């Protein structure tokens with residue numbers, strides 16, 4: 001119990017010093033509540049403003065794709081080098097030990113497969129289960145212009161509303177229908193729609209022409225997906241250009257876990273994202289680490 005005798009009056013009230021009242025460091029997030037901002041601060045590094053998310057949620061529609069056959073062997077060794085893990089609840093519960101305290105972005109859509117129409121998804125996780133798993137954010141795809149555009153937009157609206165109720169941010173992933181042009185007009189449209197609906201940050205793809213306009217026109221942060229496996233230098237160059245043109249990080253999967261040396265690659269990507277390392281220097285780092293690891 002606090003001592004009630006000999007209570008000392010406060011002396012140092014810092015009279016003359018204005019109160020410290022910092023703005024929040026994440027784009028478009030200044031007006032969010034404390035819990036929401038705190039979760040976003042676990043995702044984005046407050047010193048660099050950027051994030052390296054390791055995406056390994058692909059199995060929810062692709063099955064055991066290359067690099068994800070054994071999460072316990074392939075992914076666990078990458079965990080120390082990722083800022084955030086993005087996965088499904090099935091893999092989280094079955095393969096990721098609960099002592100891992102990296103923030104989790106939980107894949108909350110499903111109901112499709114590579115054998116059918118990808119845009120035909122539904123919300124596949126109840127918010128109560130996301131809370132139970134102590135996640136930092138929830139996520140689903142929006143398929144703008146695809147066959148089930150409306151359904152996918154309704155999914156993200158549902159996630160945003162339920163997440164808002166509990167202070168859990170929503171990442172909207174722009175899923176691209178097979179027939180869509182991957183250009184600035186398309187990604188500008190898709191990312192802006194998701195942000196207007198209230199998504200707290202958006203995953204897009206990098207494009208060579210006009211990516212700056214996509215990031216500038218989106219009022220919340222954009223992170224880029226890696227897409228199909230590229231040579232390491234190309235993937236590092238893509239990450240470099242994306243950050244240089246306004247992206248606040250990567251949500252990268254195949255270009256890390258399908259690399260010849262995934263442990264070296266995730267560290268090289270981290271150097272680009274957080275230290276602005278130039279692609280060729282980052283490749284040298286990759287090669288050095290790869291040799292040290294004996295990969």
Ligand code: R5P
Nearest residue numbers: 055225226227251252253254
């Ligand atoms: C795929 O649908 C998932 O959203 C992935 O998390 C996303 O595509 C990022 O992975 P990758 O870098 O392999 O494209």
